[in-house]
Amino acid sequence: xxxxxxxxxxxxxxxxxxxxxxxxxxxxxxxxxxxxxxxxxxxxxxxxxxxxxxxxxxxxxxxxxxxxxxxxxxxxxxxxxxxxxxxxxxxxxxxxxxxxxxxxxxxxxxxxxxxxxxxxxxxxx
Numbered sequence: 256x257x258x259x260x261x262x263x264x265x266x267x268x269x270x271x272x273x274x275x276x277x278x279x280x281x282x283x284x285x286x287x288x289x290x291x292x293x294x295x296x297x298x299x300x301x302x303x304x305x306x307x308x309x310x311x312x313x314x315x316x317x318x319x320x321x322x323x324x325x326x327x328x329x330x331x332x333x334x335x336x337x338x339x340x341x342x343x344x345x346x347x348x349x350x351x352x353x354x355x356x357x358x359x360x361x362x363x364x365x366x367x368x369x370x371x372x373x374x375x376x377x378x379x380x
Contacts, residue, residue: 269343271357272336275307279328285320291330292317303354306347307334 277293285291294314295301301311310317322333338346338353347353 264343269339272339272343272345274331274333275303276329276331279330282328285323285325285330287320290317290319299355302352303336303356306336306338306354308337309334 277291279291280293293316295304295316296314301314301316304316305311318332318334320330320332324331324333336345340346345353345357347357
């Protein structure tokens, strides 16, 4: 029995460390280079975003879009975590710098309108 996501890395390729999704408040056409911002009050998620190279000022998260897919007001953003190693492991694993979300992946503690990956095999509820 697997009790952590490390058991599934060979299948999912650390998808949650390479992408995340947001839902825009209003439908707008996005393009490469456009800046998108949203408010997040969850300190763990703010840490997660910073590790993914996003700008965080107080509780406002901003990203200049590079690689993404837009479907209506949902946007899947492909931006790798800076702590991800070549062998799909986390440099911050088992440290106090690793986001709790990464240590215990589930749908709690995530900002409204923000989702990790839909294909996660391991979901600890």
